[in-house]
Amino acid sequence: xxxxxxxxxxxxxxxxxxxxxxxxxxxxxxxxxxxxxxxxxxxxxxxxxxxxxxxxxxxxxxxxxxxxxxxxxxxxxxxxxxxxxxxxxxxxx
Numbered sequence: 021x022x023x024x025x026x027x028x029x030x031x032x033x034x035x036x037x038x039x040x041x042x043x044x045x046x047x048x049x050x051x052x053x054x055x056x057x058x059x060x061x062x063x064x065x066x067x068x069x070x071x072x073x074x075x076x077x078x079x080x081x082x083x084x085x086x087x088x089x090x091x092x093x094x095x096x097x098x099x100x101x102x103x104x105x106x107x108x109x110x111x112x113x
Contacts, residue, residue, distance in 0.1 A: 024055045025109075031062055032071040032078060043085055046110070050090050056111045057090070063104040079108055089113055 026049045028042050049055045059082055061075050079096055094109035 023111075024053070025058055026053075026055050027058045027060060029060045029062055030078070030082075031064070032067060032075045034078070043082065046082070046086055047089065050086065050110065050112050054112050056093065056109060057086075059108050059110065061106040063106075068104045075106055079106060083108065083110070086110060 028046055028049075030039070030042055034042070046057050046059070049057050059079065061079055063071065063075065067075075076096070083090075083092060089112065090110040091113055092108065093111040094107075097107045099105045099107070
């Protein structure tokens with residue numbers, strides 16, 4: 021069985037219920053399917069400059085919530101103001 025790379029996209033203004041849904045999806049991908057998960061945090065407009073710290077905290081929170089079943093394979097990559105996204109890749113433990 022080969023490992024696939026599944027992608028989950030979030031934004032800094034994600035609600036608690038939406039966050040819980042994305043967390044549940046990531047948990048399913050990692051624990052049931054044994055796939056890697058690429059978490060992409062997309063920023064729009066000026067959000068890169070105004071919500072950058074909040075975005076980093078959100079990605080760290082997602083990693084903390086998944087730390088029992090996953091390991092960080094690729095540390096956070098910041099696409100910079102041109103790409104306006106932050107990426108982290110998790111793999112199953």
